[in-house]
Amino acid sequence: MSLIIKSTATALLICIAAAAVSAAGIEGEPTEPIDLEVFRPSTGVWYSRSQDETGSFSAVNWGLESDVLVPADYDGDGDTDVAVWRPETGVWHIQLSSTGASIYHYWGKTTYYPTGALPDVPVPADFDGDGLADIAVWRPDTGIWYVLFSTEDHNVAKARYYYWGTLGDIPVPADYDGDGRTDVAVFRSWESNWYILESLTQKVDIRNFGIAGYDRLVPADYTGDGRTDPAVFRNGIWYTLDRTTGEIDSFHFGFPDSIAIPDDYDADGTADHAVFRQGTWYVFQSSTASIVSHTFGLATDIPLASLKTKPSIVGVP
Numbered sequence: 001m002s003l004i005i006k007s008t009a010t011a012l013l014i015c016i017a018a019a020a021v022s023a024a025g026i027e028g029e030p031t032e033p034i035d036l037e038v039f040r041p042s043t044g045v046w047y048s049r050s051q052d053e054t055g056s057f058s059a060v061n062w063g064l065e066s067d068v069l070v071p072a073d074y075d076g077d078g079d080t081d082v083a084v085w086r087p088e089t090g091v092w093h094i095q096l097s098s099t100g101a102s103i104y105h106y107w108g109k110t111t112y113y114p115t116g117a118l119p120d121v122p123v124p125a126d127f128d129g130d131g132l133a134d135i136a137v138w139r140p141d142t143g144i145w146y147v148l149f150s151t152e153d154h155n156v157a158k159a160r161y162y163y164w165g166t167l168g169d170i171p172v173p174a175d176y177d178g179d180g181r182t183d184v185a186v187f188r189s190w191e192s193n194w195y196i197l198e199s200l201t202q203k204v205d206i207r208n209f210g211i212a213g214y215d216r217l218v219p220a221d222y223t224g225d226g227r228t229d230p231a232v233f234r235n236g237i238w239y240t241l242d243r244t245t246g247e248i249d250s251f252h253f254g255f256p257d258s259i260a261i262p263d264d265y266d267a268d269g270t271a272d273h274a275v276f277r278q279g280t281w282y283v284f285q286s287s288t289a290s291i292v293s294h295t296f297g298l299a300t301d302i303p304l305a306s307l308k309t310k311p312s313i314v315g316v317p
Contacts, residue, residue, distance in 0.1 A: 033267050036281060036294055037080060038301035041065045046082045049296050051265070062095055071304050072124040072133035074150070075099070080304065085122040087111045092122075092135055105154055107146070108137040117141045125173045125182035126150075127160070127199075138171040140314075145171075145184050164197055170310050174219045174228035176243070177201070187217055189313045194230050209241045209248070210312055217310040220262045220271035224286070232312065233260040238273050253284050261305035265292070276303045 033051040040047065044063045050056045060082050063069070067084035070092065074081045077098040084093050090110040094103045108120040120137035123145070127134045132150040139146065143165035148154040162184045165171065169186035172194070176183045179200040186195050189212035196205040207230060210217070215232035222229050222240050231240040236258065238251040251273055254260070258275035265272045268287040275282050279301070281294040297303065 033265055034263060035080075036296045037071070037304040038297040039063075039069055039304065040298065040301050042300070047297065047301075051294070060095065063093065067093075068122055069302065069304070069307055070122045070124050071307065073131075074103075074124075074133045076130070076132040083124075087119050090120075105135050105148070107135050107148060107156070109139065120146075121171055123171050123173050126180075127173075127182045129179070129181035138165065140167055140169075143167070143169065143186075162197070165195070168314055169195075170217065170312065170314060172217055172219055172310055175226075176205070176219075176228045176230075178225065178227035187310070187312060189213070192312075205243065207241060207243065210239070213313045215312040216260050217312055218260050218262050218308075220308070221269075222262075222271050222273075222286075224268070224270035231262075233309070254282070258282075259303065259306050260309050261303045262308065263305045274305070276306065
């Protein structure tokens, strides 16, 4: 079994078995790569393992199988906090990694809303640029974003509202303009258009990119310039749009049934192409142009990095 790696500059055929090296064995690798993290729906347990030579491991029981996973750095300590949003109640349940304290916020319309409208979609991200994730939801019926800034202690009376999107859109918030704040953005499946509202200039950027229903939306900073790039994963091929030049780069990594898990695994400031397959993580490190594999988790686990990706079409409720 092998992976085909192909870019605009070169084409390589690399066997996974030969590339299964340990993360600690690569010379010059950053000392603080991100942890590998999964959630096990059957038990409600979150598992985390470091990539360094210690291989430190942790397990936290937090949440129900029916909860929506909303992990993010809510306390600004650089580590992901385990968190869930409970659709039945609209309550956010967050356990802070810095102190172990549990905090709760009621924010969002639930599945039991009396009008029968669609439930909100939780979209936690750093919209105010303070380094802490804000509690936020996107309302599919109206296209409105409801955000509680961490800089305002998640004060409901000071909630921010952004009118961006419409029914059938898919929220893809990220920092597309590189100003350190998350921009509100949606992917409109029936047009295959990305609608991005840049927070720095309030400029609207509309890009036709991707194939709805076939692609997985995987926006991340693949160039290391501090700006998120629109990107999609299709049948083992990654396509990235350069918004400056309009060029599309393709990169073969993974299989059609692989789960895309892009993230900065080697801590070099650039998102790495990575996939999760049957409990094994395959990462193409941007810093070394080499593959690292890790066996961690079960095939049925949810790697937290996959939560940063989205389907390109809205499922039927």
